[in-house]
Amino acid sequence: MADKKLVEAITSMDEDFAQWYTDVVKKAELIDYTSVKGCMVIKPAGYAIWELIQKQLDERFKATGVENVYLPMFIPESLLQKEKDHVEGFAPEVAWVTHGGLQPLQERLCVRPTSETLFCDFYKNDIHSYRDLPKVYNQWCSVVRWEKETRPFLRSREFLWQEGHTAHATMEEAEERTIQMLNLYADFCEQVLAMPVIRGRKTEKEKFAGAESTYTIEALMHDGKALQSGTSHNFGDGFAKAFGIQFTDKDNTLKYVYQTSWGMTTRLIGAIIMVHGDNSGLVLPPKVAPTQIVIIPIQQKKEGVLDTAYQLKDRLSNFRVKVDDSDKSPGWKFSEQEMRGIPIRVEIGPKDIEAGKCVLCRRDTREKIEVALEDLEAKAGELLEQIQTDMLERARAHRDSHTYVAENMEQLEETLNTKPGFVKAMWCGDQACEDMIKEKYAATSRCMPFEQEQLSDKCVCCGKPAKKMVYWGRAY
Amino acid sequence: MADKKLVEAITSMDEDFAQWYTDVVKKAELIDYTSVKGCMVIKPAGYAIWELIQKQLDERFKATGVENVYLPMFIPESLLQKEKDHVEGFAPEVAWVTHGGLQPLQERLCVRPTSETLFCDFYKNDIHSYRDLPKVYNQWCSVVRWEKETRPFLRSREFLWQEGHTAHATMEEAEERTIQMLNLYADFCEQVLAMPVIRGRKTEKEKFAGAESTYTIEALMHDGKALQSGTSHNFGDGFAKAFGIQFTDKDNTLKYVYQTSWGMTTRLIGAIIMVHGDNSGLVLPPKVAPTQIVIIPIQQKKEGVLDTAYQLKDRLSNFRVKVDDSDKSPGWKFSEQEMRGIPIRVEIGPKDIEAGKCVLCRRDTREKIEVALEDLEAKAGELLEQIQTDMLERARAHRDSHTYVAENMEQLEETLNTKPGFVKAMWCGDQACEDMIKEKYAATSRCMPFEQEQLSDKCVCCGKPAKKMVYWGRAY
Structure with a gap:
């Protein structure tokens, strides 16, 4: 009976991509739904892909000096509130524990949506001298974000990920690590997942809550939608000041540390499905095929x-x-x-x-x-x-042939509405233009790519002098 | 400064074993305390031991056909309540999530203390035919139990573990898997952790909430206290009946499945410390030395x-x-x-x-x-x-020289009070005797070992005819 279900036809991806995706995750036996709304079971065929991702990513981490640790899954409310941008970003979507055993808690605890605040609390006690730096720690764990709409792998209330958290003596070193990890992610996606990505920086509007700058890798799915596939954040000394993380430098003065964080998630399995899959189901790159x-x-x-x-x-x-x-x-x-x-x-x-x-x-x-x-x-x-190489090349060809240029709002609108894919366009740097594009066309700035091109000298939206070329798109 | 702290003398283990343990976990930089009461940070030196345990245990699991999966960390209250012994055992010590984002939840969710109920809910949908059996699944995750008194690795509110959950067509097959995993655990402890263990069955009083039978491996720490190091449970068809997990057998009739579960935890790191450590600190068996x-x-x-x-x-x-x-x-x-x-x-x-x-x-x-x-x-x-072998032999010699025999209550009392270690004694099988020994001497039945000996024909407590030889001890 299980076999029969498996080989029943799945919806055609051209007919209904969302249904095709749902059919594949179910019929390839990657996941199952559960009694816990928004949470899934990752079945053996899905979890084995994650294990291969973990193993290969972890080896790459360790080659750059990363050490693994494990921090608690709970964050006391007062700790979450110490960095104001961060708490504003996350508080609306966390799950709260209010009772332990039969007793109400004195202070409620949130289930970690991400662990910056916990790492800060830990580093505050663990870092004293320049000799204690850098700290280059990572943890593999699950996190919880109370999303309203969920989809297997792409957006679920609980998901698996790794989160790296580092502390450095200087801003330069923190920036170097931020970029190093973004490049590691990009190489991993290309070499292991056969998935080409655009490397770039997020705009102020799209950056991580509490970060000074956020870097991202953006991939294009078969249906022309973008998927943010990994991010790396430079926090400067913002968190260090909020939490009081100081060290005695070689010159015997007290200084704040500079911090970064970076993460990739089980969402990558969704990316593999949507980049490589076809109307017969899943197509796995050999390096992550169980x-x-x-x-x-x-x-x-x-x-x-x-x-x-x-x-x-x-x-x-x-x-x-x-x-x-x-x-x-x-x-x-x-x-x-x-x-x-x-x-x-x-x-x-x-x-x-x-x-x-x-x-x-x-x-x-x-x-x-x-x-x-x-x-x-x-x-x-x-x-x-050969298959591994060919899959990357085909994905790259698809991405390139679905990347367009727009010089004004008419072109932007027409492209977004008729040609699913990335749209490259110039931007003045003003958030008002970004807001307008999002409101009118439901498209967001995916990133300001490291590889800039001078497509024109005017902002696609307001016509004022352009500062950056931006990749725009509709995203998962 | 960090170095200075590290080489400061630690408390002598003969003087104050508990303080010695705390000194070692801190000064060998295995853990750090956190702002979350009862939860710890596992630092790189500690986590690397866990990674080596995971890798070698996981390989042994997979060699017996185990597949890894991941289930949600939350259990709806109604699901937890479906098996009555199980909920009675765990409800008093779970953490409750009552709010998601800014909204109160319609039904509160507990953070998993163990995942029998979730696996049952999953198997109910995933198992239909004898062709779907056996299911031999395992997950690596963290669990939460709201303990009042906590100690690093030995008892903490959150800990890391693996939990295997299997479903079988017959009771015989379930029993075979239960014993197979207990033996796998015992071999792992001996061959990898250089830690000898007693294999046996728990009494009715000490068995797992909801189990038909619980098997255990018990190790002896340097101070003569016992540590339960791994357990394997046979649930019979109790959970299957509570959750309605049925399959169509070859004879075309509907039958309930038979289930098992088995787990080992980060507590093993505490065991390594307390079996092998000395007054200069940690002594790691080569196979788990980072x-x-x-x-x-x-x-x-x-x-x-x-x-x-x-x-x-x-x-x-x-x-x-x-x-x-x-x-x-x-x-x-x-x-x-x-x-x-x-x-x-x-x-x-x-x-x-x-x-x-x-x-x-x-x-x-x-x-x-x-x-x-x-x-x-x-x-x-x-x-x-050679070190790996010698460490096992020394631990075995220590265990054997700290295992005593008692034939009556006077001997039992004297041994427990003057000679820390295991005490072997005969038992009539009556829980009243077990209760009395626990109340009088704060010692519990550790297990009824597979290797039985006929020490006498009378119960150590009541003098009635003896049914089983039991290992008694004070335990962590």
């Missing part, structure tokens, strides 16, 4: 077929490989492999064995390749690399 | 010393190795290495270099061993294995 190769025996009851399938599995043990020896039909198994986005399917039947070959089928292009059995291991390795 | 070898250069400003230290580091790259090239004195560095429990210290100075040798110093025995530089890698590997 199963990279599935071997499907044809006429598996014939003598020698299953044995050969298991021999091939042993020979492919460098990869994440499975044999599907269930009693379903091969066609059914093909559909399942496609729905789950497994990068390579190996078909092996009596005729193949006789001919000393097998067939590899790519999930991304559906190309079929005949391979001599003795070449299988080498060929599978090459093909996984 | 740094296994620290190289300490002597007269490091002399030409060639630091270079050689780094060459040795490269040659030891199969291990978790660091060079301490800070400007502290060697003696200071030795004390730090001891406080942090790093298994091997390598001393290398100008004279050693001239003689083509270096000195290895074991943390556990303080034995010093001269090694020719060309033998270093092989010797270090052997020594780490």
Whole structure:
């Protein structure tokens, strides 16, 4: 019965992208809904993707000197209130614990929506001297934001993430770390998730509550909507002053530290789905595919077929490989492999064995390749690399062909309404223009990219002298 | 300044074991206290131990077919109440969320103290047919129990753990999985943490709220107190009936599933401290030591010393190795290495270099061993294995020499009051005797061990015919 549901047709992505997305997350068995409104179960097929993301991201973190820690999930109300921009940004969307056991609490506690205030409270006691700096800490945990509208992976009341929090002796060093982590995120998205991103800075309007500057990576989904995929914030010494985090410098004077934070979340799984998926389901980049190769025996009851399938599995043990020896039909198994986005399917039947070959089928292009059995291991390795590279290139081509330029409001409106994608346009730097574009077209400034172009010398909105090129778009 | 604090003398464990423990967790920089009463920060040195525990435990889980998932951290009150023994056990110690954002919630949510009810709610929708069984799921997460008295790692209001939750078609299969996981835990404690444990079953009085039977592994700490180190529960079909989790079996009839759960926590870090630590601080088993070898250069400003230290580091790259090239004195560095429990210290100075040798110093025995530089890698590997083995043997010898036998209440009282350790004694199976022993001597039944002995034929308490041999003890 579970199998039957899986291979039922899913909604076409061109017909109804939102429904297609919901169908994929359910039918690829990534999540399940729960009795807790706005919270989901991440099922084995979904969680295994997260584990691969965690492992590869964590290795990259540690190579830059990051150390992992764990801080409490609760924040006393008085602590949350210490930095005023921060509390204004988060207080409306936190969950409050008011009772412990059978007793009301003396002070209510919020479930962390993010942990800047806790890290500040910790650093205040842990940092004394320049010798204690820098602190480059990270934690893997879940956070809670009481969202009104939720969607699996993209926006849920509880989600999993990592949050890095660092403290430095100088503003320059903090800025360097902020940019370093943004670049690490961007490289990770491109090299591991096969997802190209635009690197840039958020406008004042869009920056993180309490930050001096926020940097972002923005990806374009298949439907032309933008997805903020990771952010990195430089707090300057704002939090340090609010919390009193001081150190004795080499010159024997007391100074405030400079802080950063940066995070990526389970939202990345949503991004993978919406960048690479197709009308047959999920398409996973090999580097985050829990199963990279599935071997499907044809006429598996014939003598020698299953044995050969298991021999091939042993020979492919460098990869994440499975044999599907269930009693379903091969066609059914093909559909399942496609729905789950497994990068390579190996078909092996009596005729193949006789001919000393097998067939590899790519999930991304559906190309079929005949391979001599003795070449299988080498060929599978090459093909996984090729798929990883090709997926990034296809995503980049899609992004580039869906990036437009607008020089005035008419062009901006027409593009946003008829050509889903990024729109590059010049901006005067005035928030009034940003507000107007958001109000009129429901589009936001995604970022001021590091790679600036001089498209014109006038703001797309007001016509005054332009200061920055901005990527605009409708976003998840 | 941080260094100075670190090497200040810690309280002697014989003088005040509780204070010794607190000194070690603080001075080895494993934890810090927080503004959130009863919750701690797990600092890098502590969290890195947890990461090594997680990695090695998770590998063992997956080798038995366990799949990881993630379920919400909130449980609606109505869901918690569905199984009556379970809610009675946990309701008095949960934290309640009553507001989301600025609105009161229609139904309050507790922060999970354990996730049986959530898994049941999930399985109810996910299990339909015998083909969907077994489900062998696990999650790594934090849980909250509103304890009145807390101690770092041993008992805190929030702690990290894994909780496995399985569903099976038959009671036999559920029982098999319950025992399998208990044995996996015991092997892990012995082989990885170098900590011997007694495997057994809890009495009715001590079993988990809602379980049909609870199995436990019990370890003995250096001070003679017991520590419950992992538990595995067989729920029978009790939860399945309360939640309506049914499947269509091969014979086409509807049946209830049989369930288990099993967990280990960050409490294991407390166990490592209290089983292996000494008056110089932490002593880490090599398999969970974040740094296994620290190289300490002597007269490091002399030409060639630091270079050689780094060459040795490269040659030891199969291990978790660091060079301490800070400007502290060697003696200071030795004390730090001891406080942090790093298994091997390598001393290398100008004279050693001239003689083509270096000195290895074991943390556990303080034995010093001269090694020719060309033998270093092989010797270090052997020594780490030797330390791991010796630590287990010493802990086992301590446990065995602190395990006593009592045949009547006088002997039990005398032993509990004068000889801290386990006491083996026969029991009639009547809870009244268990209650009396707890009330009189503040000792609890730790477990009915799988390896039973016939010490006598009478209950230690009432003198009636004995049914079981029980391990009794005072416990953390």
